Amino acid sequence: MSVSEGSVRGVLAANLKRVRGQRGLSLSELSRRAGIGKATLSQLESGTGNPTLETVLALSRVLGVPISDLVDGRPSGELTVVRAADVEALSGEGVDLRPLRRIESGDSVVEVYDQQFRTGGTQDSTGHIGTEHTIVQVGRLGVRVNGCEVELGPGDYVGFDASLPHAYTALDGEVVRSVLLLHYRAEQRLHVTDPGEAPSLRHEH
Structure with a gap:
């Protein structure tokens, strides 16, 4: 195939x-x-x-x-237009995530995603690198971060250390549309296009 x-x-x-x-x-x-x-x-x-x-x-x-x-x-260019219909979604238990853009500026990297939470499911994460920012556009979203719970409506924002365990749930039986921004320090990002020298990986126990 x-x-x-x-x-x-x-x-x-x-x-x-x-x-x-x-x-x-x-x-x-x-x-x-x-x-x-x-x-x-x-x-x-x-x-x-x-x-x-x-x-x-x-x-x-x-x-x-x-x-x-x-x-x-995708390579960067002076004008970047990303059509939603052209982007494959990464699907999880409760979300469809479409990567739209990666922005590098100085010592920061920001990833931009279209995020759609399906009804009847919760999207859990045990944590990952970076800082997570979510802005709700449509619907009501339940957010749990390290045991703390908040509810967001259209126009509301939440940000947190993404290494903490967190979860999102679409509330009120509605699909929730939102924008997700993941922010990293440049040194956290491995430039995969440059073979370079293999960095070390800390052992996790």
Whole structure:
């Protein structure tokens, strides 16, 4: 089966292989640390797997790179227009996440996502690098961060350290549309297009 290099699967396959190589990790070791089956990782690296948001978040956390280092392959230009219909969504238990843009300025990196929470589900995260910012556009959103719960409506904003465990839930039986911004310091981001020297990965126990 052929895989488009510009598809989420194609971009993830190329980036995952590159980042894993730079981290000096075998498939078996990455499988153990991320809690993802070795066969699943092999399929992702060959472009035949079906990546979920949970899988990408786990890989982002273990490899210590922003999500965009794994799923973004679009070059920057003076004028960038991204049509929603042209962007594949990363789907999780309760959300469809569409990566729209990665912005680099000085020592900061900001990723911009269109975020749609489905009714009847909760999207949980055990945490990942960066600072998370969400602005609700449509619907009511329940947000839980490290045990603290808030409810947001249209126009409301929440921001927090994304390394903390957090969860989002669409309330009132409505689909929730929102904008997600993930902010990183530049030194947190591994430049996957530059092979360079393999950085070390701290052992997690």
